Amino acid sequence: MSIEDKILDLNFQRKAAKVTLGVSMGITALTALNMNSRMSQLHKISGLVMLGCAIWHASLYGSPYSEFLQNRKAKGRGRKRSEANLALENLSDDKSISAKSAPIKRKPRARKKRLALE
Structure with missing residues (x-):
């Protein structure tokens, strides 16, 4: 990680x-x-x-500047993930491997019954 990447890292700026x-x-x-x-x-x-x-410090939470820093970091992650996906597609096994896992299915919450005050 270069100095510029560290300086533009949102968590580093928050700590600083x-x-x-x-x-x-x-x-x-x-x-x-x-x-x-x-x-x-x-x-x-x-x-x-x-x-x-x-x-x-206040500008680093919920401002356009913090969103810019988060999007910059996400774009870097996206490039890394796309490279990983290409590597998985080029496997010689011809097996279907997904880089993304399926979302975990959760049970719906039980709703509390409201008692009518009559």
């Missing part, structure tokens, strides 16, 4: 956003204890970083 949120929150909390001029500047900067990371 959570780590940066935690670090910036820790810095913000520690700088709040000692508010001289230098710590005040660091406190403001870390607060802005925390706000930016929160927006970034």
Whole structure:
């Protein structure tokens, strides 16, 4: 996996956003204890970083950007699966092998009877 693939991986970005949120929150909390001029500047900067990371983290769930990343990953999987299907079709046994398994049939749920209040 190349660096570009890892950076564009949705789960990697979610973990990175959570780590940066935690670090910036820790810095913000520690700088709040000692508010001289230098710590005040660091406190403001870390607060802005925390706000930016929160927006970034929120954009990774249910947004067009997260859908783009999921579709990008699914396309990569689709290519791998199509290559596997070609390999299965080219088997010399002439046996029918399906790469996809049949869905599991489940029993329908028993419905609760409603009692009429009369």
